[in-house]
Structure formats: structure tokens, C-alpha cells
């Protein structure tokens with residue numbers, strides 16, 4: 286694995302002429318439009334990157350984007366790898382290992398999620414304060430390479446406090462409503478039954494989705510600071526549950542995304 290990571294990181298370093306960024310962004314659902322705010326310097330298709338998995342999901346094209354956002358050098362992943370697509374956890378989190386090898390310090394993530402918290406509404410943005418890992422496979426299972434991180438990583442600060450304070454301040458100053466809560470990561474691809482939404486609420490979740498947790502675990506193992514947001518695209522609140530489709534999720538996410546993109550960009554400016 287170490288050799289593969291090195292090979293891929295070397296390939297990328299050779300492709301980017303300028304500064305190697307310290308900031309990586311996963312353009313998950315709700316952040317697709319952020320790409321238009323990036324002054325793009327270089328793009329590399331996942332299919333051209335040695336050892337990289339290839340993205341398949343509708344609404345997620347696959348490439349790495351290098352450029353400037355908020356005056357800073359950044360790498361953005363357009364398209365991510367979901368466990369439900371059939372990738373194993375090492376594949377899902379491989380890009381995070383590449384970021385680590387490149388020296389990335391900050392990881393910014395977005396996703397779409399169903400809200401269980403009864404004060405949430407469709408279109409809300411939730412700042413993720415913590416997560417519950419419900420995936421059936423752990424990204425750090427197997428041999429631990431101490432070059433990559435410790436065997437038993439701490440997860441008490443998975444979502445960096447300083448970044449959260451910064452994001453909260455920016456939202457307040459600009460009258461952007463933010464919700465706060467715990468993200469439950471599940472494998473999907475089914476949305477939840479009413480009983481499952483209720484269960485995730487009872488165990489302490491505010492929102493549930495099918496991504497983010499694996500990447501955040503590996504980013505923490507790698508010593509990165511993480512900031513992550515969910516767009517609440519549907520409600521798993523008893524009495525408010527309606528049928529949900531992928532299209533509904535995309536529509537709700539598109540409406541909320543300018544606000545989330547604004548917060549991300551302002552946080553990056555202040556780093």
C-alpha cells in the first residue's frame with residue numbers, strides 16, 4: 286500500500302508545477318458549484334491517475350482539480366468513492382492517503398444527509414460536530430503502517446474545534462442559518478426505513494448519510510484537521526417522513542449550496 290501511495294503522489298507532484306496545496310476539498314453533494322469559484326490551474330481525470338479508483342455515480346464526475354480558492358492553493362476532488370458503489374474501504378479512502386503524502390493539512394468535506402433532529406428543515410446546513418460510524422467495514426482494519434498513523438487513533442476531536450468556531454462566526458456574520466449535530470454514516474444504498482431513522486436518532490444522531498465517515502477517519506489517522514457539513518435534503522423525523530429519491534436530494538442540495546460554498550470559501554480565506 287505504501288508503495289502505491291508513493292507512486293500516485295509522485296505522479297501528481299510531477300503534474301503540478303506550482304505550490305503543493307495544504308488544503309483539500311471533497312466536493313460532495315452540495316458543493317458541486319464551488320468548482321466555479323476555483324481559479325483552476327490543472328485538472329487530472331481519475332482515470333489518468335495511477336492506482337486511483339474511478340467514480341461511477343450520477344452527479345459525480347471524477348477528477349482532481351488544482352487551483353486557487355479564497356486566495357489559497359487547493360486540491361479539490363470532483364467525485365468521491367462511496368462504499369455502496371462496491372469499492373472497499375481502502376479504495377474509498379485512497380485519495381485521503383494521497384493528500385497525506387502530498388502534505389495536506391486541512392480537509393473540507395460536504396455531503397447530503399437525511400435529518401432526524403426535529404428542529405431541522407429541508408435545505409438546512411448542518412455543521413458536523415461528531416459522527417457515529419455505522420459502516421460494516423473499518424477503513425483502518427488490517428495492518429497498520431506506522432508511517433501513516435498510530436494503530437489506535439484518537440477520535441475525540443475528529444471535527445476540528447477551531448475550524449468549527451471559524452465557520453460558526455462566518456455564518457453568524459452573514460446571517461446564514463447553521464444547524465449543528467452528529468452525522469451517522471451508513472453504507473446505503475437504501476435510504477432509511479422510519480424505524481431506522483428513529484433508531485439513529487435514539488443512538489444520538491442528528492443526520493444520516495452514506496459517506497464522509499471513512500474519509501474523516503483516515504484524515505484523522507493522517508493528522509489532518511477536518512471541517513465537514515451536511516445539507517439536510519430530506520427528513521427522517523416521525524410525522525414528516527415522505528418518500529425520498531436521489532433527485533429530491535439533488536434539488537434540495539442545489540438550493541442550499543451557495544450558502545455552504547460561501548462559508549467554505551470564507552473559512553479558507555482565513556486559514
Ligand code: HPA
Pocket residue numbers: 397398399400475476477493494495518519521529534
Ligand atoms: N439517508 C441516507 N443518506 C442520505 C439521506 C438519507 O435520508 N439523504 C441524503 N443522503
